[in-house]
Amino acid sequence: MSKIVQGRGRGHDGPAALNRRDLLKLGAAGAALAALPAAAPEARAQAVKTGAHIVIAGAGAAGLSVASRLADRLDGAKITIIDARKAHYYQPGFTLVAAGLKPQDYVTSTTAEYMPQGIEWVEERVAEFDPEGNSVTTESGRSIPYDFLVVTTGMVLDYAAIEGMETDRIGQDGLGSVYHSPQAAAATWQAMSRFADEGGRGLFLRPATEMKCAGAPLKYTFITDDTLRKRGNRGKAELIYAAHNKTLFSVPIVDEKVRMLYLDRGVNTIHDRVMTGIDLGRKVGIFSTPDGGTEEIGYDFVNVIPPMRAPDPVRYSPLAWQTGVWARDGWMEVDKATLRHARYDNVFGVGDIAGVPKGKTAASVKWQVPVAVDHLVATIAGTTSDSAYDGYTSCPLITQLGRAMLVEFDYQNNLKPSFPGVIAPLEELWITWVMKTMALKPTYLSMLRGRA
Amino acid sequence: MKDLDFATLLSVFQEMMGPLLWLLVLLAVAGIAAFLFVLVREGGLKGGRLVRSELIGVAGGFMALVIMAWVTVSGFTDAGGPVDWLLIGIIxxxxxxxxxxxxxxxxxxxxxxxGSKRIA
Structure with a gap:
């Protein structure tokens, strides 16, 4: 099934009821202006005329952003986007839902709302990539040839890799998992809130694979700590963070800062522990240890974060890394500066699927998309582009309810502060919290529409 | 960080506020226009009225802070550094x-x- 989308949907064009969201403009407009990361001024060059067929595999944050920009930059191209999912999730908001601060519908909208005009949307999943034959095959067996392919499939959460895990029990018996879905984020809040009343042991962790927003597991530990404190129950609880290696964060200066904050908040960190299983009845997490053994850690509340991998159609295709650290989980072998595939010149990989050293975040998407699009359009125009992605990503790392650290860095582990001298990168600030709660979602939505 | 771009900011504020953005812009423009109109018609500032307006203005300042705290689900005890106090001052x-x-x-x-009614 496919359809040509006739117009941009606007999810918020309804009557302007004066609710909390709307009211933010009254006092906050000036503040958010000061605090907003923004894209480069777009050089609105004349659209490039072409008859090329471009296929975009995946209509998440990266796919929609690429589609919007290509629709602006090309004249006459046939652009096909392939994705079966009708719902769109604003994933950076999951943490706020799981903190009990935002309702579930804060993070849910529809793919159709952001689909640019004139794009063909095939509402199926890609089952197979054939970069040698320049075509993709959908689940229904339909073969779609292309001149250029942009892979934006995102990743899969491999809950099956955690023995004993049952996602339909999230929210019960102290089991939380923020990443799973908006529903699970809300259910995790219910479980965490009960824990914050009753106390006991809170268990936090991260997988040993690449993951989206590596700050999220840390944030949720801080949020749980602060929720306990606000209810006067911190003394009744023990918090354990099980790190998958010897660090808390891959950027050394951030790692050290988080280490100090965990010390300050009384979060006990254990290292080199990777969750391999969970006993939901006994409320015990099972972790691998460096000596090859396993260790059981009991919990009253746990935030399970599963391994993350490339979806099978990419993982088992020629597009994946064939050797090296990203081969095991099937991330796409792209040039880390241009996002162009290392072996197929007419293929790009953008967003979570890209096998690059840093960042699987919406901020990464925001900075990757213009670069990949520049190179694709230049190829079509018969020119070259010197656009390069330096690995920039950002994470407003919540350290308590009402404060966050604005952590921005690149491939080289350099801090890349957007507001040097104004917003200190490793300081716990309210202004960063204001950005997280007010400015990030509108920026994200603008990005989907190709305007930020 | 790349340069700020007006079109980007406008797009972000539209996403943030929807139609209310334009209502607010309208309110600000109308308010300033009305103020200038009154100023010109009366040939200057009226001291007593200015003091009363400023007193209401102080309350308006605190109202802005209360609204801000409400929409960000936070409070001013969360201020953690100089830039936070600057932001609070700006709001x-x-x-x-x-x-x-x-x-x-x-x-x-x-x-x-x-006045015009009295004259009539």
Whole structure:
């Protein structure tokens, strides 16, 4: 099934009821202006005329952003986007839902709302990539040839890799998992809130694979700590963070800062522990240890974060890394500066699927998309582009309810502060919290529409 | 960080506020226009009214802070560094100036209408 989308949907064009969201403009407009990361001024060059067929595999944050920009930059191209999912999730908001601060519908909208005009949307999943034959095959067996392919499939959460895990029990018996879905984020809040009343042991962790927003597991530990404190129950609880290696964060200066904050908040960190299983009845997490053994850690509340991998159609295709650290989980072998595939010149990989050293975040998407699009359009125009992605990503790392650290860095582990001298990168600030709660979602939505 | 771009900011604010953005812009423009109109018609500032407007303006400043705390689900005890206090000052200042101008304009217009009724 496919359809040509006739117009941009606007999810918020309804009557302007004066609710909390709307009211933010009254006092906050000036503040958010000061605090907003923004894209480069777009050089609105004349659209490039072409008859090329471009296929975009995946209509998440990266796919929609690429589609919007290509629709602006090309004249006459046939652009096909392939994705079966009708719902769109604003994933950076999951943490706020799981903190009990935002309702579930804060993070849910529809793919159709952001689909640019004139794009063909095939509402199926890609089952197979054939970069040698320049075509993709959908689940229904339909073969779609292309001149250029942009892979934006995102990743899969491999809950099956955690023995004993049952996602339909999230929210019960102290089991939380923020990443799973908006529903699970809300259910995790219910479980965490009960824990914050009753106390006991809170268990936090991260997988040993690449993951989206590596700050999220840390944030949720801080949020749980602060929720306990606000209810006067911190003394009744023990918090354990099980790190998958010897660090808390891959950027050394951030790692050290988080280490100090965990010390300050009384979060006990254990290292080199990777969750391999969970006993939901006994409320015990099972972790691998460096000596090859396993260790059981009991919990009253746990935030399970599963391994993350490339979806099978990419993982088992020629597009994946064939050797090296990203081969095991099937991330796409792209040039880390241009996002162009290392072996197929007419293929790009953008967003979570890209096998690059840093960042699987919406901020990464925001900075990757213009670069990949520049190179694709230049190829079509018969020119070259010197656009390069330096690995920039950002994470407003919540350290308590009402404060966050604005952590921005690149491939080289350099801090890349957007507001040097104004917003200190490793300081716990309210202004960063204001950005997280007010400015990030509108920026994200603008990005989907190709305007930020 | 790349350069800020007006079109990007406008797009972000539209996403943030929807149609309310334009209502607010309209309110600000209308408020300033009314203030200037009153100023010109009366040939200067009326001291007593200005003081009353400023008192209302101070309350407006605090109202802006309360609204901000509400929409960000946080409070001012969360301020953690100088930039936070600067932001709080800016929000308060916008509330004060905006409310003062609006209050002065409204009081001026009301006074004019009463005056014209008396003449009639």
């Amino acid at each position: 308060w200042g916008i509330g004060v100036v905006g409310t003062t101008i609006l209050a002065y304009a409204v009081m001026g217009l009301v006074a004019m209408m009463r």
